[in-house]
Amino acid sequence: MASLPPRKKALGSKWVYKIKYHSDGTIERLKARLVVFGNHQIEGIDYTETFAPVAKMVTVRTFLSTATSKNWELHQMDVHNAFLHGDLHEEDLGVLKYFLGIEVARSPHGLFLCQRKYALDIISEVGLLGAKPAGSPIEQNHRLAHAKGELLAKPESYRRLMGRLIYLAVTRLDLSYSVHVLSQFMQHPKHEHWDATIRVVRYLKGAPGHGILLRSDSDLSLQGWCDSDWVACPLTRRSLTGWLVFLGQSPISWKTKKQPTISRSSTEAEYRYMAYITCELEVVLYLPNYENVSDLDNIDLHVAYNMRQYDDRFEQFKLQIARMERNLPAFSAHIGITPPSPPPLM
Structure with a gap:
């Protein structure tokens, strides 16, 4: 055990368990990892900036679009290592079909990317599988910035849902504006903001399988x-x-x-x-x-x-x-x- 520096607080941790699957849906292995509650940190107090060494999705989509246009074969790899300086062991998982929660379907027309399963998980988590779909993700001429309602008692639920919607926008251009607007209220969300976010989920209910087509004749x-x-x-x-x-x-x-x-x-x-x-x-x-x-x-x-x-x-x-x-x-x-x-x- 080590003593905390002055004016610093300790962050909690938890074990996260995950089932990793093969591309055919069978179980590959069980994973466990101890993670820190980074979401309990406050910007300006516990940290000043963040950095994650990951590829931009623009890079991924550009590569996939080029590969589709040039009719290249696409395979997915799994790296059995989570440490920067460890030995890398790569495994070929076959033809690209599913990665990072994105479903990939190839046809003579091109490569179709969607997050249908991810969208259905969001709808199920909020309890809206039986809800009536909304025709648009956000109201026209909304006044969410001037919301007068009470603050949410548990803003963590709003932040979690918004985080999932932000990632869903990786393949959903139609969510770009609504996600941009609603993500501005993550620090102090109100009931009106939660209702607007639920409307986005109801909009997803109408077409959870929408995505983008990277055309082969492009x-x-x-x-x-x-x-x-x-x-x-x-x-x-x-x-x-x-x-x-x-x-x-x-x-x-x-x-x-x-x-x-x-x-x-x-x-x-x-x-x-x-x-x-x-x-x-x-x-x-x-x-x-x-x-x-x-x-x-x-x-x-x-x-x-x-x-x-x-x-x-x-x-x-x-x-x-x-x-x-x-x-x-x-x-x-x-x-x-x-x-x-x-x-x-x-």
Whole structure:
């Protein structure tokens, strides 16, 4: 036993037991691990930042989309080791069918990714298997930021459910906005926020098997679509940015994000999201799959905007576009009030 440092508190722990399965559903082995109650830590008191050395899902989806387009074989591996400096023992589990809670189905049309089992587990956990499905995940013109109800007696239930919905959005583009809105209230959730989260679960009840299709006939043209909503947050008055990136006809990256600073005009908000989507395109381009940029057929950026004024910030954005066009010969930007429609998801 060791003494605690001054002004520090001890965290509890528990044993977690898990059954690990083979790809055919049979039991491989039983696992047990002692874990610390990290959820009892408070930001700014027990920690200041977090870091997890895991791959971004954008990287995973980009790799799978490329493999599908090039008709590569996909196998899944299991590494029998949980320590950074231990010996690695890899096992081939066969053709990729299920990984990280994501179900994979391959057909002549492409690779379909969904989290049906995970979604049904969420619905079952909340007790809504017999509930009537909702037509949309969140109400239009909601006022959740101005909720006046009482705080939840057990906010841990809200945080657990939101954590599961955040991971479900890995294959559900339709949850991006609602999950973004509801995750802002995880620290002090109220009854109105819980009811809105239950609505999301009821929406899942209508189609738990929805997902994304990475098409096999898709080319390697990179397209980005973005838009913003000026001063969308009624509390902070910050603007909301949304983007969607396609590799050919396959969606690989999407996000709804509140801008970090207040924009003094809708024009300034437009400039900011232009920069965000440009950076996201560059991230995809610098993945190992595309070290040779000539592998990409085309790189397009589509921007929807409503410019009411023109100033030097637009010139700064044009300089950024010019830099990408200079470094990437296949890159081109299309900026207009009425952009073409994005490709279908299915």
